[in-house]
Amino acid sequence: AQTVTQSQPEMSVQEAETVTLSCTYDTSENNYYLFWYKQPPSRQMILVIRQEAYKQQNATENRFSVNFQKAAKSFSLKISDSQLGDTAMYFCAFTNYGGSQGNLIFGKGTKLSVKP
Amino acid sequence: KAGVTQTPRYLIKTRGQQVTLSCSPISGHRSVSWYQQTPGQGLQFLFEYFSETQRNKGNFPGRFSGRQFSNSRSEMNVSTLELGDSALYLCASSAGLVGPDTQYFGPGTRLTVL
Numbered sequence: 001a002q003t004v005t006q007s008q009p010e011m012s013v014q015e016a017e018t019v020t021l022s023c024t025y026d027t028s029e030n031n032y033y034l035f036w037y038k039q040p041p042s043r044q045m046i047l048v049i050r051q052e053a054y055k056q057q058n059a060t061e062n063r064f065s066v067n068f069q070k071a072a073k074s075f076s077l078k079i080s081d082s083q084l085g086d087t088a089m090y091f092c093a094f095t096n097y098g099g100s101q102g103n104l105i106f107g108k109g110t111k112l113s114v115k116p
Numbered sequence: 117k118a119g120v121t122q123t124p125r126y127l128i129k130t131r132g133q134q135v136t137l138s139c140s141p142i143s144g145h146r147s148v149s150w151y152q153q154t155p156g157q158g159l160q161f162l163f164e165y166f167s168e169t170q171r172n173k174g175n176f177p178g179r180f181s182g183r184q185f186s187n188s189r190s191e192m193n194v195s196t197l198e199l200g201d202s203a204l205y206l207c208a209s210s211a212g213l214v215g216p217d218t219q220y221f222g223p224g225t226r227l228t229v230l
Contacts, residue, residue, distance in 0.1 A: 033216035045206060045221035052216070091159065095216050103149070103172050104208070104219060106159040 002027045004094050006107035013082045014115055020067075021077045021110045023092030032096035034068070035104070036077045040088040048090070051075065082114045118143065120209050120222035128228045134195040137225045141188050141209030147171075148190040149219060150182060153204040162205075165190050166212045194227075202229045 003026045013019035025034070036048040051059045051068050058066050063080045079086055092107040121140045129135050141148050149172075150162040161174040165184035182192045188209075194201055204226050208219035 031216070033218070035218070037221070042223075043204065043226075044223045045208075047218060047220065050218055095219075103161045103164065103174065104151070104159075105161070108158050 002029070002094055002096070002105050004092050004105050004107040006090075006092055006110050008110045009108070010111045010113070012113040012115055013079075015082055015084060017082055018078060018080045019082055019112065021079075021090050021092075021112065023075045023077070023107055025073050025075065025092070025094050027073070027094065027096065029096040032094060034066075034075045035093040035095075036064070036066070036075075037091045037093060037106075038086075038088045039091065039109075040085075045091075049077065079112075084114050084116060086112060087114045088112060120207060120220055122205075122207055122222040122225050124225060125223065126226045126228075128230065129197050130230050131197055131199060133197050134193065135197060135227060137192045137194075137205055137207075137227075139190045139192070139207035139209075139222060141190070141207075142220055145209035145211055145220075146188055147210045147212030147217065147219075148184060148188065149208045149210070150190070150192050151206045151208065152176075153206055153224070154202075159206070162192070197229045199229050201227065203227060 005024045032053045034051045038046045049061045067076045089109045091109045093104045123138045147166045149164040164172040168184045179195045184190045204224045206224045208221045210217040210219045
């Protein structure tokens, strides 16, 4: 069974600094996607970044980037120049081809607080 | 494009009642997935519908059911509500392509069972 583990339940960072959120996953599949979703206190789940497993290049989206280590099954999220609006729960998620179509497997989340 | 919409946003029911939640996907998306979010269990997959057919199902009892209409709108029904069904129910839509796909979430329906 596929699993996603986020080992940091809570983190805090000062505004304008950089923070890295960790995520590891377990799968025997070779073709899959990994995601980071953000859920602010208003509860709307927002896609932050996506990584296709077949791509060696790490995905980036403005201040957000990932460090994807396929062999180690690690997928961390780096937030640069943290802003107050980055305060939210961050969920790492996994989905693959085949039988689990439409099924995102989520980690338990990391609560990030950005302090002024 | 308009995002995923869910109605109602908040719902209060009593044990034993049934409830129906609605989800309208992003225009052009044919897949709708439902998730239950609770503080204890986190985010858990309920089921996924594509072209009016349930394509995938999570590990939830038969009291949880759903359907999808020809316009891709989806409804989720929970019968004989239990206190433990109190949760945020999220729906997500995607294009429904073969293979991994990106899901976009709605704001959720907060269900409270008394």
